[in-house]
Amino acid sequence: MAKSKFEYTRKFENNDSCLLNCFIVVRLDGRNFHRFSDSHEFEKPNDENALKLMNRCAEEVMKEFQDLILAYGQSDEYSFVFKRSTTLFNRRASKLMTNLASYFASSYVFYWSEYFKEKLQYPPTFDGRVVLYPTETNLKDYLSWRQADCHINNLYNTCFWKLVKIAGLSPEDAEKRLCGTVSGDKNEILFSEFNINYNNLPEMFRKGTVLLWEKAEKMVSKSKGDSTTVRVYPQVVMLHVDIIKDDFWESRPNLLI
Ligand code: DGT
Numbered sequence: 001m002a003k004s005k006f007e008y009t010r011k012f013e014n015n016d017s018c019l020l021n022c023f024i025v026v027r028l029d030g031r032n033f034h035r036f037s038d039s040h041e042f043e044k045p046n047d048e049n050a051l052k053l054m055n056r057c058a059e060e061v062m063k064e065f066q067d068l069i070l071a072y073g074q075s076d077e078y079s080f081v082f083k084r085s086t087t088l089f090n091r092r093a094s095k096l097m098t099n100l101a102s103y104f105a106s107s108y109v110f111y112w113s114e115y116f117k118e119k120l121q122y123p124p125t126f127d128g129r130v131v132l133y134p135t136e137t138n139l140k141d142y143l144s145w146r147q148a149d150c151h152i153n154n155l156y157n158t159c160f161w162k163l164v165k166i167a168g169l170s171p172e173d174a175e176k177r178l179c180g181t182v183s184g185d186k187n188e189i190l191f192s193e194f195n196i197n198y199n200n201l202p203e204m205f206r207k208g209t210v211l212l213w214e215k216a217e218k219m220v221s222k223s224k225g226d227s228t229t230v231r232v233y234p235q236v237v238m239l240h241v242d243i244i245k246d247d248f249w250e251s252r253p254n255l256l257i
């Protein structure tokens, strides 16, 4: 087809290809989920179904974009890590980010009814950003930062909502009560005032969720007769484990390769 005289406008596009060899991380985060969680009456501080829906969407994203090697989610956010060598969308940041964000958001709507009886009140939005990490240490530190954030917020919010819902404090008084406390103090409040051992709360709440690919064996029947054979195929697995300590990485030496 002949070029139109308008085609030069393409040259105004930025080249936003991500630097070679870096881990490309896309972090998505629900826009104004403070309001969204109120409108949909999410349980405070953790709504199990809301978290499971986030995990489901992330799993679907992993399956759709198979150069993703790892994902980590907590609260209304999910971080997706591409393998270093990915050439998906020529590593263009805007393409990677918008494809993940829109697939995640449409999945959130698509699968909503599997997790909630109540109707969706309005369309949710997720923002996205792309961050490049040049070293494995940088990437691990990034993921540790997100998991530490999960822990700090969850400990605080768990205390806060016990003080409000069980002890009957006003939100202002609960906030004052927790002001200046360190994590040991909060553990102590939970234990002595509410008989809760923080470490016994669900791991999904305390540690967030990690998704990664693992090889699984599956029995498949051959087309003729009833003989079966074992096939190995990759499968997304969901874990609620510590990724700050080295154990997680040492037991999976090939994860980032
Ligand atoms: P943003 O991200 O700047 O547009 O604003 P928000 O409101 O999404 O703020 P963000 O992302 O810093 O914090 C997440 C919000 O989502 C926070 O208000 C608590 C809410 N949220 C996330 N997970 C849950 C949950 O399981 N239960 C409840 N009740 N709220 C949740």
Ligand code: MG
Pocket: none
């Ligand atoms: Mg925010």
Ligand code: MG
Pocket: 029, 030, 031, 032, 033, 034, 076
């Ligand atoms: Mg948000």
Ligand code: MG
Pocket: 029, 030, 075, 076, 077
């Ligand atoms: Mg958030």
Ligand code: MG
Pocket: none
């Ligand atoms: Mg097109």
